[in-house]
Amino acid sequence: MTDTTFHPSAAESSRPQEWISRLVFGMAAATLFLMALGSATRVMNAGLACPDWPLCYGELIPRQQMNLQVFLEWFHRLIASSMGLFAIALVSLSWWYRRVVPGWLPGASAFALGLVIFQGVLGGLTVTEMLRFDIVTAHLATGLLFFVTLLTIGMALLPYQGTGSVGRLSWVGLVAAFLVYLQSILGALVSSQWALHQCLSTSNLCLVMNSHIAGVVPATLATLLLVVMAWRTPALHPILRRLANAAGGLVLLQILLGVATFKLRLQVEPLTVAHQAIGATLLGTLVAFTVLALREQKAERG
Known part of the structure; x- marks a missing residue:
């Protein structure tokens, strides 16, 4: 009896993994930039430059109020929001190609998405709770954990022979x-x-x-x-x-x-x-x- 089960070739199996690997490393680089931007926002006393959340002065782009401090806080939020979209894309790709990628990848991607969602909640609380120190600290700790998670996924996907x-x-x-x-x-x-x-x-x-x-x-x-x-x-x-x-x-x-x-x-x-x-x-x-x-x-x- 002929076996009609689809068995992807090595090239077909490695291609989605390569795409996901590039996405993950790109997200890690963006997260590093985002943390540096958050640090700049803090030292410039711009953490409350946008007094509301998730909008800024009730607008997506506060043109009338825009200055350096408002721009730092607004741009920080913009990059953070884009990370959420990238995390959704990572989960989607991982599940779509789950038959040809390592079995742990969908779960790890879902964990990364969970961190982004939690990070977004903490970001909102930093504004509504007026930069309360424990929330600000948890915000950075979660950002670092997300960064570490992305690097772990990326390095685990890289071809490597010790x-x-x-x-x-x-x-x-x-x-x-x-x-x-x-x-x-x-x-x-x-x-x-x-x-x-x-x-x-x-x-x-x-x-x-x-x-x-x-x-x-x-x-x-x-x-x-x-x-x-x-x-x-x-x-x-x-x-x-x-x-x-x-x-x-x-x-x-x-x-x-x-x-x-x-x-x-x-x-x-x-x-x-x-x-x-x-x-x-x-x-x-x-x-x-x-x-x-x-x-x-x-x-x-x-």
């Missing part, structure tokens, strides 16, 4: 990424409460600020340990080696930016925005390393 030498590097990378994520949340608490200004002027919220400063130590040590271990692994895959070296450079740059922002008391807005953006980039680099290392470790166990 060298079988990753050892414990995957777990070191995972710990480093987790510590950097926690440090980012502490940084969000500092910025959302203006803890640096409060501590230096009135000695209030110094515990929050000092917790963020102390958090630099474990996150930096874990990242540098990853770099040293990568150097001591001669057969390490070139991609993993480049990612580890990039993480080492980024953590040193992040420390320099942190010291500069502290010494200048957040008076130079581009430095503050760069500090947040480099922190997110460091987190993304560690996540990319960890996903590939875990894939290689799984292949070793086989």
Whole structure:
């Protein structure tokens, strides 16, 4: 009896996966830009430049009220809304091609869409609750989690063949990424409460600020340990080696930016925005390393 079941060729199976991979990495890049834009909105005191939500002064485009602060807040909302549309497209593609993509992809895409929806709710609450610090912090934490989710999906879809030498590097990378994520949340608490200004002027919220400063130590040590271990692994895959070296450079740059922002008391807005953006980039680099290392470790166990 002739088998009439449709079996897609390797090329037909890889093409949708390649499309989805490009979409995911594009979304990750846009999310990184969106977080930097959100940081710029905060340091420019533009978080409430649009007093209502989801419209701005009751309009889609507030032409009469438009200035730099209104533009930052309005543009931030515009990019955030587009991410919701991209997330819907990601879920749709994942389910449409579910027979030729990894089985975990539809569920991971749905999780990413859920994060976008939750992020939108938090975005609205930041306005209606007048920039309440816990909501602002949760807003950034969810944005970072969405960014990490996209990178995890993208790196898991990339064609990759390890060298079988990753050892414990995957777990070191995972710990480093987790510590950097926690440090980012502490940084969000500092910025959302203006803890640096409060501590230096009135000695209030110094515990929050000092917790963020102390958090630099474990996150930096874990990242540098990853770099040293990568150097001591001669057969390490070139991609993993480049990612580890990039993480080492980024953590040193992040420390320099942190010291500069502290010494200048957040008076130079581009430095503050760069500090947040480099922190997110460091987190993304560690996540990319960890996903590939875990894939290689799984292949070793086989």
